[in-house]
Amino acid sequence: MYEQSFRTIQEGEVAKGTIVAVEKDYVVVDIGYKSEGQIDINEFKDVDGVIQAEVGQEVDVLLERTEDDEGTIILSKEKAAKIKVWDEISRVYNDDGEITGSIVGRVKGGMSVDIGVPAFLPGSQVDLRPVRNLDALVGQTFDFKILKFNKKRSNIVLSRRVLLEKEREVKKTETLKVLETNQVMQGVVKNITDYGVFVDLGGIDGLLHITDMSWGRVGHPSEMFGIGDEINVKVLNFDRDRERVSLGLKQLKEDPWIAAAEKYSVGTRIEGRVVSLADYGAFVEVEEGVEGLIHVSEMSWTRKVRHPSKIVNVGDVVEAVVLSINPEAKRISLGMKQVEPNPWDVIAEKYPVGTTIEGRIKNITDFGLFIGIDEGIDGLVHISDISWTKRIKHPGEIYKKGDEVRAVVLNIDRENERFSLGIKQLEVDPWDEIPQKYKVGTSVTGLITNVTDFGVFVELEEGIEGLIHVSEISNEKVKTPVGMFNVNENVTAKVVAVSRRDRKIALSLRRLEDEADRAVYSEYLNSTQAATSNLGELLKQGLAAQNDDDDKTEE
Incomplete structure (x- = not known):
């Protein structure tokens, strides 16, 4: 028990006391006065409403009134704490020291910080760089510098940036002593841009450009890094006078193209991920830093691929075969269709000339019909091979798309990939x-x-x-x-x-x-000859009769 008297403790002063009783509505504290004082029970409740008071516990209290109407001494624990805080604030400010506080929320122009009493942290004093998401700092505890305060107005302005700058200068001095080109260092990602990330090496930032992040393709630096990530980097270049540092990450690994020719010889089957598409083909990442091109002409044995998106999409994992490789130019040509046998290699064995096939009409043109044979292979019935006798101006006069038809295999041109069919050949000419x-x-x-x-x-x-x-x-x-x-x-x-x-x-x-005329003439000739013959007979008969008469006369 403190040996203090009323004469040594004045109203408005802070004194130490001891809890002697915890009642329902108040806590009784002995401060060495002629009678104990009382403190509202709510001043001892924490945020969860739990009473944090025990008999024998020492507390700092403010003597608000020596006696009320009932002769009770009125004390305050909270007001005593605030007075002590302001004393601490004054001391820290005068000593150019630091004070610890917790960020409790956003206010206009900055943040509100609890250092025992509310204080203001301007947005410009939060960090070395502008912070995009201030809400993420709520609930975090930091050390601050007191820029100014006014107890009467309860106004306190803090800065975290001042301490960070001071800390940064110390680290920078130490880092510059050891920083050299080709050195591998550990750093923290401080900022991310479209063209790269800035890495804090310890008081000095270095730029890790997007082209030096990976031997492979990087769409955006945020795909690889997040703010606060700790990474190891290699110093590519250091300008000591301008304090500029260029960093590299991919340089910590060997260029994969050095061994590519041995790993991916012609004929090797690979599996890779499609990373981008162009009108002429798809780029496939074989491994980090090694990409190959599958040209549209190498995607299918049978289909005419107009655009690679008809076959693959970005992100697809595909199988392919290495067709050619040029490590110096960092180029690999790949083929998807070579993973499967060329159907034109076996089509002649499957459908010899003279074989009768049955298929569905897939397309009709001015010059003939295209009939589906096998997947991806169509046979052409030329308009001249549809009928032996009919004059056909357009195949659409007789057939329509989707019709099932029979035809005979006439010819298979493997080199030009042409399959000729005939419908009229099903019948005798x-x-x-x-x-x-x-x-x-x-x-x-x-x-x-x-x-x-x-x-x-x-x-x-x-x-x-x-x-x-x-x-x-x-x-x-x-x-x-x-x-x-x-x-x-x-x-x-x-x-x-x-x-x-x-x-x-x-x-x-x-x-x-002419034949009819000749017939008529012949008939005429025949009739003329007959008439002449009859006349001769008559003349002969006449002469014979005359001779008979002459003989009789002589007699």
Whole structure:
């Protein structure tokens, strides 16, 4: 118990006391006065509402009033603490010292700091560089410099930057003593930009450029680092006069291209990640710092790839084969299609010439039909191989996309990757029998299908036409048959020539006319000869009769 008297303890002074009792609403404290004093119980509760007071515990208290109406001494623990804090603040300020505080929240222009009493930390004094996320500092405890204070106005201004600058200068002095080019040092990432990161080596910052971070591709420095990361770096260049330091991280490892030629010889199968796409191909990271190009022409044996995005996406892991490598130029050519056998190498064995296949029409063009054979391989039925006899202006007249059709394998061109098919070859060529069926010299009857300046086309049977050339229409000169004949009329003509190879039948009306004229003339000749013969007989008979009469007369 303190031997203090009322005369030595005045109202407004701070004294030490001892807790003698903890009641429901107050704590009784003996400060050596003629009677004990009381302190509101709430001044002893922590943030969770738990009472932090025990009998025998010593506390600093402020004597607010010596006696109230009931003769009780009124004390305050909180006010005593604040007075002591202001005393400490004054001492630290005068001694150019440091004070510890916790950042409790953001306020206009900076942060609020609890150092026993509220204090203001301007935003410019938080760190050496502007802090983007001040909220992240709330709840953290730091040492501060007191820039100024006013007890009457309860105004205190703090700075953390001043201490950091002082600390930085000390570290900088020590770092400059040992900093040399090619030295490996440990640092802390302090700032991240688009072109690199700044690393604190100890009071002095060095720039680790994005091109010196990895032998591989780096999209943005933030992909590799975060603020506060501790990293080992190599000093590439140090300008002592300007205090500029260039750093490298990839230089801590050997350039992977040095051993690339041995590791990735031609024919080696690799697995890599697609890191970027271009119109002409995809770049694949084989390992950190080693990228290869898969050209669009090397992506598929059968598909015509217009853009690599039709086959792969950035981030995909793909298999490929090394086609060529140039370590000096740091280039590797890769092929995806070489991972699988070339289907054109086995297609001839699978579908020999003469094989009948069945497939779906995938595309129709002016010149023919494309039929799906195997995955990625289409066969072409040229328009000339659709029918032996029909005149087809466009394949779309007969077929539509998606139709199932049968065809015969005509030819496989491995080098040019062409697969030729024929539909008409499924049937016997009717022209094989035409020369026997329509022999030269015979008369035939057919339907006129077309009349042109140079002649008349006559359909003898379905798909088989003959041509009466303008010169074979009449013995008289005909300039054009147009107007002389009508389509869909029947006409009879004479076969004058048949060419199986050219698939042509030449007809003639003129020769049929000549034949008819000869027949008439022959009939005329025959009739004339008969008449002459009859006249001779009559003359003979007449002469014989006359001779008989002469004989009788002589008698």
